[in-house]
Amino acid sequence: MLYHLLYPLRKFISGFNLFQYITFRAGAAAITALFIAFIFGPWIIRKLKTHNIGEEIRKEGPETHYAKHGTPTMGGIIILLATLIPTLLFANLNNLYIILVFIATLWMGIIGYFDDYLKVVKKYPKGLIARYKLLGQFGLGLLIGCWIYFDPTFSGFHSVTTVPFFKNLEIDFGIFYIPVVALVIAGTSNAVNLTDGLDGLASGLLAICILTFAAIAYISGRVDFSDYLNIIYLPGIGELTVYCAALMGALLGFLWFNANPAMVFMGDTGALAGGAALRTIAVLVRKE
DSSP states (O other): OHHHHHGGGGGTOGGGGGGGOHHHHHHHHHHHHHHHHHHHHHHHHHHHHHTTOBOOOOTTSOGGGGGGTTOBOOTHHHHHHHHHHHHHHHSOTTOHHHHHHHHHHHHHHHHHHHHHIIIIISOOTTOSOHHHHHHHHHHHHHHHHHHHHHOGGGTTSTTEEEOTTSTTOEEEOGGGHHHHHHHHHHHHHHHHHHHTTSTTHHHHHHHHHHHHHHHHHHHHTOHHHHHHTTOOOOTTGGGHHHHHHHHHHHHHHHHHHHSSSOSOOOHHHHHHHHHHHHHHHHHHTTOO
16 A cells, blocks of 8 residues: 555655665565564464463374463464555555465465364364365365466466476466366465474474565566576566565564464464465466
8 A cells, every 4th residue: 555655656755766666665564564463463462362262282193292282373363464464555456466365365364264263262173174174275276276377467378387496397287277276275275284383383484485485476577587597587476575575574573472482373374374375476476
């Protein structure tokens, strides 16, 4: 919103010209996300403790993990707030890549919230029934896959992915690209969910991955950099750097409370949303 509000005023106040630079807006988004996490994090954690929203430890896990029973979960609310608000403030909201990753994050965040709510508030042992959760995950994947495949914006590379570490090696899946996208989004979303539950593990790994994809998105959006490094050039994809920076700032802010000894876990609210965001970004930059 700040981008759309302030950048047009650059004719009157030259300083607002900074908003044209992705690097400036990405830095501002990351710092804002950190502040949001640090300011609202303790309040959210206190509310979770007050309502006895604690982590349930799987019985098949190691006995050493039992000590984490009761640690507040659903901390993914912190990540969602600290990611989505800076994105709304500093990203170009007309950019299709931003729209898609925003939808993916919010979609899976809502599904994860219901799963956590049923599990820790309503005390349903398995939370949201697995088939409903998978339906939501594959539904999101099919939506994004169809959008990419049929939208003219992606013409010329609507069903193409690239192979890492090989120069100009591309794979065209054709119509099968849609189920491939659904599979990888559902798979990564669940993978991050399985990783959550140990101090700093899921949030730390996600932050590293997102930092990497922020660099890839920025390079892919620059015709000079992408040509030099033999990476597929994707017009407009550089805007994803702003979202990646916001998510990385949110994860680092959350990691402050999630590091050993963990004060809070992200729960399905954060894990499903973070996994879906990570894989959607990978799909959009053609690095599935």
